[in-house]
Amino acid sequence: GLVVETCYAMTDASGRFVGSGAAALTGGIAFSFQIFGDFAGYSSMAIGISLLFGIRLRQNFRMPFFAIDFREFWRRWHISLSTWLRDYLYIPLGGNRRGPVRTRINLMITMILGGLWHGAAGTFLAWGLIHGLLLSGTRNLDGWRKVVGAFTAMRILSISFTFLAVTFCFMIFRAPSLAFAKDMWVAIFTSFDPGPATRDVTRLAKFALFHITPLLAVQLI
DSSP states (O other): OHHHHHHHTOBOTTSOBOSOHHHHHHHHHHHHHHHHHHHHHHHHHHHHHHHHTTOOOOOSOSOGGGOSSHHHHHHHSSHHHHHHHIIIIITTTTTTSSOHHHHHHHHHHHHHHHHHHTOSSHHHHHHHHHHHHHHHHTSSOHHHHHHHHHOHHHHHHHHHHHHHHHHHHHHHHHSSSHHHHHHHHHHHHHOOOOGGGHHHHHHHHHHHHHHHHHHHHHHHO
16 A cells, blocks of 8 residues: 555646656556455455354455456456346346347446446546456457466466556556556556666565565465
8 A cells, every 4th residue: 555655646746647657567566456455355354254153255356366367357356246247237238148249238338337336437437448348359268268278378478468457457446537547557668767766666666565475375375
């Protein structure tokens, strides 16, 4: 959280992001794990407290950052929410029963409404829209999944790409505006070098990694 707040506070007087691409990516990755820690944390507490009363709840997060594509990500991330979206939006809209074009339209509508469920803001709308596009565009990739399953290097590459894409989406989710998120994206691809602030950004990255590493280790165990 401290890393995220510091990186997102790199603004000018008008509130636009002016940090380096390295700072933007550091803040983005830190936020991916912050929101995972928040959501998976309170889910785990609810599951544990329920067990004390003899009530067994389903697992809500299943190592989502190890997903090889966006379809698998949504089968691992916030399962109670993704299941609700499937059962009460996607399936009533027709699901995948009305052909490939309608299936993709249904996915888009479901994810856009899922974005707006978080709040009536352009950032949430864009977050849902992009996830809808990613899910629609990667829906029929069974051949790719077989290749990824057969080669460890391809699996690592696919996991890394999916995580970065999810992180870029979360950068929009966290940003105060679409323009702010755009500035962060542009910085990553055009001015990644932090220059004089290299030491500060490196310190932030190390601090984030110090907390992320044990979180991943616990998940793997």
